[in-house]
Amino acid sequence: MEAEKIKFKKHIILVLVIVFLLTTSSFGNLSLGAESNLQVHIIDVGQGDSIYLSLPNGENMLVDGGPGTTATQLITYLQNRGVNTINYVVATHPHEDHIGGLDNVISTFTIGKVYMPAVTYTTQAYTNLINAISSKGLTSIKTFKGVVILNTTTNAKNLSIMMLSPISATYSDINNYSPFIRVVYGTTEFLLTGDAGTIVETEVKNSGQTMYADVLKVAHHGSNTATDVTFLNDVNPSSAAISVGSGNTDGHPTVATLDKLKAKNINIFRTDLQGSVVYTTNGTGYLVNVVPWFVGMIIPTSGPIITAAPTSTPTPTATVSPKPTPKPAIHVKSVKLNKTSLSILKGKTFKLIPTINPSNSSNKKVTWKSSNVKIASVSSTGTVKGIKKGIAYIMVVTVDGKKSAKCKVVVK
Numbered sequence: 489m490e491a492e493k494i495k496f497k498k499h500i501i502l503v504l505v506i507v508f509l510l511t512t513s514s515f516g517n518l519s520l521g522a523e524s525n526l527q528v529h530i531i532d533v534g535q536g537d538s539i540y541l542s543l544p545n546g547e548n549m550l551v552d553g554g555p556g557t558t559a560t561q562l563i564t565y566l567q568n569r570g571v572n573t574i575n576y577v578v579a580t581h582p583h584e585d586h587i588g589g590l591d592n593v594i595s596t597f598t599i600g601k602v603y604m605p606a607v608t609y610t611t612q613a614y615t616n617l618i619n620a621i622s623s624k625g626l627t628s629i630k631t632f633k634g635v636v637i638l639n640t641t642t643n644a645k646n647l648s649i650m651m652l653s654p655i656s657a658t659y660s661d662i663n664n665y666s667p668f669i670r671v672v673y674g675t676t677e678f679l680l681t682g683d684a685g686t687i688v689e690t691e692v693k694n695s696g697q698t699m700y701a702d703v704l705k706v707a708h709h710g711s712n713t714a715t716d717v718t719f720l721n722d723v724n725p726s727s728a729a730i731s732v733g734s735g736n737t738d739g740h741p742t743v744a745t746l747d748k749l750k751a752k753n754i755n756i757f758r759t760d761l762q763g764s765v766v767y768t769t770n771g772t773g774y775l776v777n778v779v780p781w782f783v784g785m786i787i788p789t790s791g792p793i794i795t796a797a798p799t800s801t802p803t804p805t806a807t808v809s810p811k812p813t814p815k816p817a818i819h820v821k822s823v824k825l826n827k828t829s830l831s832i833l834k835g836k837t838f839k840l841i842p843t844i845n846p847s848n849s850s851n852k853k854v855t856w857k858s859s860n861v862k863i864a865s866v867s868s869t870g871t872v873k874g875i876k877k878g879i880a881y882i883m884v885v886t887v888d889g890k891k892s893a894k895c896k897v898v899v900k
Contacts, residue, residue: 523546524643525542525544525770526647526671526770526771527540527541528540528703529541529542529565529765529766529767530731531565531759531764532731532759532760532763533553533554533558534554534555534558534734535555535585535709535733535738536554536586536589536731537551537552537580537586537682537709538550538552538553538554538558539552539680539731540566540569542569543638543642544642544643545638545647547575547638548571548573548574548576549575549577549578549637550566550577551669551682552578552579552587553587553588553589553590553592554588554589555584555588556588556613558589559588559591559592560592562593563596565764566593566597573597573598573600574597574598574599575600576600576637576649577590577599578602578631579602579604579605579617580665581607581663581664581666582604582605582608582609582613582614583662583663583683584611586682586683587613591613591616591620592620594617594624595623595624599624599626601629601637602626602627602629603631603635603637603651603667604628604630605630605665606657607658607665609662631651632651632655632667633654633695634651635650635651635667636650636651637669643771645673648672649669649670650669650670651670652667652669652692652695652699653667653691653692655688655695656691661685663682663683663713664684664687664688666683666684666688666707667684668688668699669681670699673769673771674770674772676702676769676773677700677701678701678702678704678705679705679725681705681714682708683708683709683713684708685708686713689714689715689718689719693719693722699719699722699723700722700723702725702726702773702774703728703729703767704720704727704729704754705729706730706745706749708740709731709732709733709738710730710740711738711741711742712742712744714745715748717748725754726784726785727757727774728749728756728757729756729757729758730756730760731759732758746782749784750782753784753785754782754784754785755776755783755784756780761781761860761862762778779857779883782859782881820846820852820891821891822844822845823843823854824843824893825893825894825895827840828893828894828895829898830896831900832874832897832898833900834874834875834877834899835873835874837873839872840866840872841870842854842870852886853886854886856869856870856883856884857882857885858880858881858882858883859880859881860881861875862876863876863880863897864878864880864882870884872895874900877899880897881894881897882895
């Protein structure tokens with residue numbers, strides 16, 4: 489029964505991937521109304537982790553603070569979004585790329601509660617964090633399975649944030665102290681994983697806790713130490729975000745991890761190539777501020793997007809003719825491309841042609857998107873141009889967002 493419910497849910501998830509031309513201060517103007525939304529920001533802090541949650545009850549949460557080298561950048565990012573108070577701060581584990589910026593964050597903002605694992609570390613970053621917490625007169629709360637950060641109702645929807653781990657009292661690998669944090673708003677779920685490895689994935693599975701989530705923050709920057717196939721089957725996400733630094737020397741994300749995500753047709757987002765990735769949900773489905781780096785699936789919307797038509801002043805007339813009876817709309821049933829895969833040389837172009845079925849559909853307008861414009865671009869008329877060697881996916885989407893097709897483009 490649970491498997492059937494998950495499968496059903498998978499088909500009704502609302503995923504609209506909309507490209508916004510953003511500045512660091514403009515995303516809050518999203519027309520859905522930020523005060524009623526949950527926003528999850530996978531912030532680009534280089535080779536590290538920092539996740540900001542703007543909660544629909546008006547509170548703020550920060551999971552990790554990235555490395556110390558990007559602390560100023562992180563603080564600016566938060567201040568540009570009007571953050572003055574951070575109600576919940578979580579330090580997943582005491583590695584510098586996760587806590588290096590937290591001491592400055594705690595010193596800058598009004599802080600509510602701080603959550604940390606029950607493990608000490610002999611680094612300057614850890615000492616700085618402990619001193620910052622102490623200077624604010626705060627004490628940390630131990631992260632562990634069953635810790636409830638928030639469980640409330642807002643906008644008539646459930647809003648809950650709960651830790652599924654750590655489960656063991658101690659771990660030989662410091663990364664495994666990272667808590668699995670499950671965030672639920674309405675029917676939309678996120679799973680945040682820090683740097684936890686496969687041992688934690690197995691522990692949580694064996695504990696019988698629900699791991700299903702629409703969005704997975706991939707553990708340990710896409711390392712081979714995490715994201716087991718069995719774990720992916722249990723979480724069954726439609727989207728995965730990888731927080732990772734450009735040109736890092738750790739080889740993150742690994743080809744093996746990317747291949748596992750691709751094999752399950754999961755949309756993949758990467759901070760090293762796309763900058764900060766922002767998810768917005770009103771409790772039913774979600775929006776993403778960038779197109780996927782890897783396009784695994786296009787999930788149809790639960791209904792059309794309704795936009796207001798511009799009004800105009802009518803021209804006065806002596807007589808008014810009766811309005812004709814409008815013809816019933818003929819909806820698009822499918823869209824196909826003349827190519828599903830394509831190889832082109834750098835600098836060359838190719839025209840993709842969509843075929844709309846039925847041909848007499850009421851609205852045959854489409855939009856075009858590229859999963860990686862640095863590799864292949866696409867014009868508003870479907871002309872693809874090879875930019876540099878690599879693989880990108882070109883998508884054509886009907887104007888109502890319900891039907892789509894994609895073409896794999898290999899630039900040589």
